[in-house]
Every structure is written in structure tokens, then in C-alpha cells.
Amino acid sequence: MLLSISWRNIWRNKVRSLVIIFSIALGIFAGVAATAFMKGLAEQRIQKVINTELSYMQIHKNGFRQNSDFKSYMPDAQNLASEIRAIPNVTGASQRIIVQSMIASAETASGVLIAGIDPELESKVTNIHDRIIEGAYFEGIKKNPVVIGKKLAEKLNVKVKSKLVITLQDTANNVISGLFRVSGIYTSNNNVYDESHIFVRYDDLLRLSALPEGVAHEIAININDNENLQTIESSVKEIASGYEVLDWKSLSPEMNYLTEAMDLYMYIFIIIILLALLFGIINTMLMVVMERTKEIGMLMAVGMNKIRIFSMVLLESILLSLTGGVVGIIIGAAFSKWRETKPIDLSAWAQGYEQLGYDAYVYTSLEPVMLVNITILVIITGVIAALYPAYKALKNDPADALRIE
Amino acid sequence: MNVIEIKDLVKIYNSSEVQVKAVNGITVNFEEGEFTAVVGPSGSGKTTFLNMLGGLDRPTSGSVRIGGTEVWDLSSRKLIDFRMNNIGFVFQSYNLIPVLTAGENVEFIMHLQGRPKKERTERTKEMLEAMGIGDRIKSRPAKLSGGQQQRVAVARALASKPEFILADEPTANLDSHSTSELLELMSKMNKKYNTTFIFATHDQRVMDKARRIITIEDGKILSDEKFKR
Numbered sequence: 311m312l313l314s315i316s317w318r319n320i321w322r323n324k325v326r327s328l329v330i331i332f333s334i335a336l337g338i339f340a341g342v343a344a345t346a347f348m349k350g351l352a353e354q355r356i357q358k359v360i361n362t363e364l365s366y367m368q369i370h371k372n373g374f375r376q377n378s379d380f381k382s383y384m385p386d387a388q389n390l391a392s393e394i395r396a397i398p399n400v401t402g403a404s405q406r407i408i409v410q411s412m413i414a415s416a417e418t419a420s421g422v423l424i425a426g427i428d429p430e431l432e433s434k435v436t437n438i439h440d441r442i443i444e445g446a447y448f449e450g451i452k453k454n455p456v457v458i459g460k461k462l463a464e465k466l467n468v469k470v471k472s473k474l475v476i477t478l479q480d481t482a483n484n485v486i487s488g489l490f491r492v493s494g495i496y497t498s499n500n501n502v503y504d505e506s507h508i509f510v511r512y513d514d515l516l517r518l519s520a521l522p523e524g525v526a527h528e529i530a531i532n533i534n535d536n537e538n539l540q541t542i543e544s545s546v547k548e549i550a551s552g553y554e555v556l557d558w559k560s561l562s563p564e565m566n567y568l569t570e571a572m573d574l575y576m577y578i579f580i581i582i583i584l585l586a587l588l589f590g591i592i593n594t595m596l597m598v599v600m601e602r603t604k605e606i607g608m609l610m611a612v613g614m615n616k617i618r619i620f621s622m623v624l625l626e627s628i629l630l631s632l633t634g635g636v637v638g639i640i641i642g643a644a645f646s647k648w649r650e651t652k653p654i655d656l657s658a659w660a661q662g663y664e665q666l667g668y669d670a671y672v673y674t675s676l677e678p679v680m681l682v683n684i685t686i687l688v689i690i691t692g693v694i695a696a697l698y699p700a701y702k703a704l705k706n707d708p709a710d711a712l713r714i715e
Numbered sequence: 716m717n718v719i720e721i722k723d724l725v726k727i728y729n730s731s732e733v734q735v736k737a738v739n740g741i742t743v744n745f746e747e748g749e750f751t752a753v754v755g756p757s758g759s760g761k762t763t764f765l766n767m768l769g770g771l772d773r774p775t776s777g778s779v780r781i782g783g784t785e786v787w788d789l790s791s792r793k794l795i796d797f798r799m800n801n802i803g804f805v806f807q808s809y810n811l812i813p814v815l816t817a818g819e820n821v822e823f824i825m826h827l828q829g830r831p832k833k834e835r836t837e838r839t840k841e842m843l844e845a846m847g848i849g850d851r852i853k854s855r856p857a858k859l860s861g862g863q864q865q866r867v868a869v870a871r872a873l874a875s876k877p878e879f880i881l882a883d884e885p886t887a888n889l890d891s892h893s894t895s896e897l898l899e900l901m902s903k904m905n906k907k908y909n910t911t912f913i914f915a916t917h918d919q920r921v922m923d924k925a926r927r928i929i930t931i932e933d934g935k936i937l938s939d940e941k942f943k944r
Contacts, residue, residue, distance in 0.1 A: 311819070311826050318814035608810040611771055612871075613799020613827050615792060709772040712806065713762075 312618065316625035319598070320633070327630060330594045334634025335641065337587050338684065341580040342642025346674035347654060352572045353675050355668055356558075356565050361437045362498040363507075364558045364565075365404075365530035367543060369550045374527055380409055380519070381481055387526030390550055391431070394531060397545045399538045402434025405526035407515045411478035413458075413508060415466035422462065422508050424476065425528075426515030435532040438496050438509065445470035445494035454514050455493035459504025463495045470495065476510070480519045488518040499669060573680075580684060584691045587631075591695035595627050599699045606703050607711020620700045627696035628689055635688030639681055649674040718878050718911050719745040719768065724777035726763050726934075737763040738774070739934035745879065748909040750902060752916050752925035760934040761915040762883055768913070769881045770798045782878050799827055803872030803910075805882035809864040811856040817843060817867045818852035824875040842870035845907070846900055862893025866900065873904060879911035886918045898924045 320327050360366060369390070374382040384390065387405040394403040407426035412419055429448040433439040438457065439447040448455050456474060458466075468474060470492050477487045490510060498504055516523070529550075533542050539557055547555045559566040599606070606619060614622075653671035660670035726738040737760045745751065755761045766772035768779060770786050779786040781801055789797055811820045821839040830838075843849045846866040848859075856864050865885060872880045882901075886894040902924055905912050914921050922928055926944050930937040 311823070314819075315812065315814055322814060605810070605812070608804075608806065609812075610795065611769070611798065611804055612824055613795055613875075615795045618827070709766045712771070712810075 312622055313625060316622055317629055319622075319626050320630050323598075326594060326597070330590055330630060331634040331637065333590055334587050334631060334688070335637035337583040338580075338635050338638025338688065339642045339645070341576070341583050342639055342676070342681070342684065343645050343674075344579060345576040345680055346642070346646035346649070346676040347672060348572050348576060349569075349677070349680075350649075350654075350673050350675040351668055352568050354673060355568065358499070358669065359562060359565055360558050362441065362500070363436070363503055364561050365435045366533045366536070366539060367531040367546060367555060367557050368561055369529040369531070369546070370527065370554050370556075372554050375554070378408070378410055380479065380527075383407075383521065383525040383527050384529070384553060385522070385525050387529055388524035390553075391526070391529050393549050394529065394546055397542060397549075399534050399542055400531060401534050402431065402532040404428060404431040404435040404530050405512070406432075406528040406530060407512060407519070407521065407525075408527040409478050409515070409519065411476055413462075413466070414475045414477070415468045415472065417467045418465065420462060420465055420505070422506055424478070424515065425507065425509050426512045427509055428512045432509070432530075435530045438498070441496040441498055442494040443497050445492065447494050448509075448511060449493060451491045451493040454488060454490040455511065456490040457494045457496060457509040458492060459507060460495050460497040461501045461504040462506070462508065463492070465505065468492055476518075478519060481521060486518060486520075488514070490514075576680070577683070577687075580687060584687055587634075588691050588695050591627060591631055591691065592698060594630065595623065595695055595699035596702065598626065599623060599703045603706055603711050604714045606706050607708040607714075610706065610708040611712060616704050619703055623700035623703050624693060624696040627699070628692035631688050631692030631695065632685075635685060639684060643676060643681060646674040646676040716747050717744045718747050718749075718782060720778075720780040721768065722778045722780075724764070724767060724779065725775045726760070726767060726772065727775045736934050738767065740777070741931070741934070741936055743929065743936060743939065745911060745913060747911055748905065749879075749911045749913070749927055750905045750925055751912065751927040751929060752914045752922050753929045753931060754915075754917055754922060755931035755937075756917065759931045761931050763934075764931060765881050765883055765913070765915045769802050769804065770794050799824060799875070801878045803875060803877035803880035805865070805868050805872050805880060805885045807884040807887045809856070809861070809868050809888075811864055811867055811871070813856050816853050816855055817848065817859065817863075817870075820856070820867055821871045821874050824871060828875060838874050839870075842874045843867070845873075845904065846870045847896075860893070861889050862897060865889060865893070865897055869897070869901060869904070873908065873910060877910070879913060882912065882914045882916075884916055884918070885914065886916065886921055891920070894918070894920055 371382045371384050391403040391405045394400055404427055409424050411422060411424050413422050443460060447457060472492045474490045474492060475487050476490055477485060480486050531546065533539065543555065543557055609619065650673055653673045655671060657670040721741060721743050724738055724741040728735040728737055741764060753761045753764065763772060767774045773787060786797065812823060815823065818839050821842055822835045825835045825838065840849065843852055846869060848863055848866050851859060851863060886897060889897065898920060901912060904910060927941045929939045
């Protein structure tokens with residue numbers, strides 16, 4: 311009955327209640343929509359980093375990641391990669407030769423990281439082949455093709471079929487050079503990456519650097535779903551025992567922090583919104599209690615104890631907040647659902663975003679747990695907002711209250 | 716049998732300048748089944764007296780015993796429960812809960828008492844029918860006339876099966892037709908359920924119905940007369 315009284319009490323002053331419900335709904339909608347946007351932004355960024363740069367897992371010889379030593383290769387990499395490809399839910403494993411080198415065009419030179427890859431295997435691990443904007447992915451050039459980023463192409467002032475000289479140190483510390491031709495130019499939408507990463511064929515680089523057959527510095531692994539990451543990781547660790555097996559979270563901890571930080575920011579943002587709304591709710595509930603002094607006095611007289619009076623005010627405040635909150639959550643979730651397939655267009659500001667590695671089109675993403683947590687926060691706000699008004703209500707003396715005309 | 720025993724009841728209001736003795740030493744008993752009017756001019760102390768009797772206003776000194784319980788020795792929490800279980804209130808301005816229907820208003824105190832649903836529903840129906848407004852069970856107070864609202868209030872007070880009912884100026888806001896109807900009904904209920912009714916009033920029509928009239932002036936009992944009606 312208390313619940314019913316509290317609920318009906320909300321609608322005694324419809325305009326006042328609707329104003330506060332509307333403001334809560336608006337605030338929560340803003341919170342949910344912003345959360346879905348930021349979450350989508352972060353997830354897209356991570357997915358992109360996984361797809362273009364990192365892959366889900368990488369295997370290296372211990373120490374390679376620290377010193378990038380050309381001699382720190384895995385002699386059995388080719389066999390290892392084929393074994394890993396046989397693990398269920400692994401969609402690709404590509405062995406790579408990685409070497410720091412100098413690339414020079416007729417005009418200028420730049421330091422880059424070369425990955426010697428098998429184009430077919432690599433295309434199952436990263437999506438550079440999908441991001442070719444000029445030329446083709448290792449096609450059209452018979453001898454020594456190279457795929458470079460758009461930013462690097464601009465810097466070196468080269469086009470498709472332009473010649474480039476790659477200079478590197480082999481295992482015996484001899485400086486050697488090779489002539490390559492641009493077969494394709496890609497863009498990953500991350501300028502820093504595009505400027506510093508180039509791809510050549512595994513065999514070409516093997517020949518140039520005089521490394522033994524079947525070796526690699528890195529094996530990049532792709533899987534079908536992040537959900538399976540841990541199971542696959544343990545299988546991979548078994549096969550590649552003695553090597554360093556790292557998933558994307560360890561390879562790029564900042565990406566992992568990105569999601570965590572994003573969540574934290576969103577909660578702070580929503581708490582600030584709720585804090586602002588809190589005062590509005592307190593104000594409304596104070597008016598409610600003041601207006602009903604006589605009624606509360608009567609309720610006390612006929613036997614409603616303090617706990618019940620307190621609960622009645624508390625419930626009314628919670629229901630008021632929750633009504634606005636739920637409306638806001640529904641609208642926010644609907645907005646997010648809509649924008650999951652129809653991305654938010656930020657192309658007007660694309661340049662700045664892409665510099666930072668973010669996409670210009672953001673698909674929203676919303677986790678149900680976030681909605682549950684927002685609901686809990688709204689309820690907590692309702693409770694806090696009720697405390698002072700409820701205390702005021704309890705201060706009523708029934709005999710005094712009943713004298714009010 | 717005495718339902719209420721009041722001894723040397725005093726209430727002094729201390730304002731900054733003067734000391735007002737609203738009730739100045741009242742000793743009186745009420746028996747089961749009484750239909751009593753406490754009368755007196757405005758400011759005579761009858762409402763204060765009723766409030767002390769009803770466990771709403773703490774006396775400065777003196778004692779109020781209801782059914783053997785010393786009311787003002789109870790803790791405030793126990794006092795609320797005591798009021799709920801033993802005293803029915805009817806107020807001048809009806810004081811129904813506006814968001815509840817007539818039926819829910821009558822049920823309300825029984826709900827607080829924790830009575831089972833079936834009993835509540837049956838008794839609500841019985842009380843409203845006895846008060847002649849059985850057909851308004853689903854109406855909200857705003858849809859009822861003053862007289863009807865006061866009948867709901869009486870039904871609410873009676874439904875919780877109290878020892879007695881305190882009615883403070885119950886007819887003050889009613890027209891003469893509603894007043895006589897209400898008084899008739901209360902008198903009927905008094906006889907039917909043997910429930911004690913105590914009124915504070917200066918309405919002559921209430922006095923005409925009362926079987927006992929206690930006149931209070933300056934916080935003291937001036938006269939205490941009984942009538943056969």
C-alpha cells in the first residue's frame with residue numbers, strides 16, 4: 311500500500327513531477343548517449359588497432375620486443391604457425407620478418423619498420439589488404455613489390471610503381487640494400503602508423519637479409535571472437551612454449567586502459583549529471599513534504615510510525631527519480647541501438663580524429679551492465695534526495711500539524 | 716466499566732511572555748459505549764484536552780489511562796502503535812488520504828495493523844455500507860461531498876476496532892442536512908458496536924444527540940451532565 315500511495319502521490323502535482331521527470335530523463339539520456347558514443351569510439355579504435363596493427367596475439371622470441379634484435383628470430387616459426395592455424399577458432403597465423411630499416415626515394419629517406427609477410431597468410435590476420443587506396447596488394451609488380459602507407463608515400467613523394475631503396479643490416483651486420491617498387495598504397499586512418507610501417511614479401515626479405523629458411527621474428531594470430539581469447543591463448547602457449555606469447559591487451563596496454571578509462575570517465579560524467587539533478591529532486595521533495603504537513607500529521611496520528619513515514623517519502627523520491635531515469639535510459643538505449651547500424655558522422659572533424667587513430671564514423675556501443683549500473687545510480691540519487699525531506703517530515707508533531715487549517 | 720480514566724490533567728503552554736494553562740486539572744472517566752460531547756467556547760481547552768486524551772499532545776502533568784495502560788508512560792514508538800490499535804480519529808476537515816479511494820482509506824489503518832487481506836476487504840465493505848456509502852467504495856475523496864468524506868472518515872476510524880473514537884468538531888464543515896445524517900449514523904454505530912464516541916464540539920445539534928455533555932471553560936470542567944436519549 312505504501313508503494314501505491316507513493317506512486318499516486320507523484321501524480322498529485324503532475325506539472326511539477328513531469329518537469330523533474332523530464333529533466334532527469336534528459337540528463338540520463340545525455341549520459342547514456344554519451345556513454346554509447348565514447349564506448350563505440352573506444353571499441354572501434356581497439357578493433358582497428360587489432361585488425362590493422364596488432365592482431366589478437368603475437369609470438370616472439372623472448373627479448374625481441376625490447377631490443378628488436380634482428381638475430382632474435384624463432385627458427386621453427388613456419389612450422390609453429392601451421393600448428394597454430396590448426397587450433398579451433400584461430401582464423402589465421404602469419405609469420406613475419408621484422409626489421410628496422412631505411413627507405414629512400416629519389417627525393418628523400420625515412421626510417422621505417424619493415425614486415426616481411428606472406429600476403430595470403432597476412433590477409434587472414436590483418437586488414438591492410440582491404441585498405442589499399444592506390445595500386446594493388448602485392449600485385450602488378452613482379453619483382454620486389456612493397457606496400458606502403460599513404461602518409462609515407464606523400465613524404466617520399468612516390469606513387470604506385472615508383473622505385474624505393476630499402477637499406478638494412480643483415481645478421482652479420484653487413485649493410486645491404488634492395489630495390490623495391492611500390493605495388494600498393496594503404497591507409498589505416500592512423501597517420502603515425504601509415505608513416506612508419508611498410509610491407510614486403512617474406513621471401514624477398516628473406517633473400518635480401520640472408521636469414522635461414524622458415525624463420526620469423528613474429529607470428530601474428532587472428533581469432534574469430536575476443537570471447538575465445540583466453541582459451542586460444544592457453545593452447546597457443548602450449549604449442550609455443552619457450553616463446554613469449556602476448557595477447558593484444560599486453561601488446562598494447564594503453565588500449566586496455568582506454569576502455570577502462572572510458573568507463574571511468576563515463577561514470578564520473580553521469581555522477582556529475584545526477585549530482586546536478588539531485589538538488590532539483592531535493593527541492594521537489596521538500597515542497598512535497600511542506601505541502602503535506604497536515605496530511606503527514608494525520609498519518610502519524612492514526613498510527614503510521616516513523617519508519618513508514620520515512621519509507622513513504624523515500625519511495626516517492628525513488629519512484630520519481632526512477633521514472634525519469636527509466637525514460638532517459640529507454641530513449642538513450644534506443645538512440646544507441648539506432649546508431650549501432652547508422653554511425654554518427656564526424657567527418658567534418660575527421661582530420662583531427664584520424665590523426666589520433668579514431669574513425670570519423672562512430673558506431674555506438676552500449677553494454678547492458680552499464681544500464682543496470684546507471685539504474686542503480688539513479689536509485690541511489692533518489693535515496694539521497696529523500697533523506698533531508700524525509701527528516702523534515704519526521705520532525706512533524708501530529709498535534710501541531712493537525713492544527714494547520 | 717471505565718474505558719478511560721483521566722486524573723489531574725494539566726497542560727501549560729510556555730510562550731516567552733506568558734504562561735497559558737490550556738488545561739488546568741481535569742479529572743474525569745469515560746465508560747464503554749458512551750456518546751459524549753465535550754463542549755465549551757473557543758480557547759476553552761477542549762481540543763488540547765482531546766489531543767492529550769488521544770495520545771497526540773503530551774500533558775504537563777496528570778495521567779491518562781486507557782484500558783489500563785498509562786498512555787503517557789509509553790515510548791513514542793509504542794504510543795504510535797497504541798493509538799493505531801486503540802483510538803479512532805475523526806477530524807474536522809476529514810483528513811482522508813486524497814490519493815486513495817474511499818475503500819482504500821477505510822482499509823488503510825487495518826493495513827497498518829497488519830490485518831489479513833480478506834478481513835480488511837470484508838470489513839471495509841461492511842463499514843462503508845453501514846455508513847450508507849457502500850456504492851462509493853471506489854471513489855476518491857475529491858469526488859465525494861463533505862458529508863460523504865466525513866462518513867468515510869468515521870468508517871475508517873471504526874474499521875480498526877478501536878476502544879473509542881475521538882471526533883474533533885466533526886460537523887464544523889458540514890451543512891445541516893449532512894450533519895444530521897452523520898450524527899444519526901454515528902449514533903447508530905455507537906449502539907450497534909458499543910463503541911465509545913467522544914466529541915469536541917460547539918455544535919448544538921451534536922449536543923442534542925449526546926447522552927453526556929462535559930462543559931469545559933478555562934481548562935476546567937464546569938459541568939458534567941448525563942441524559943437519557
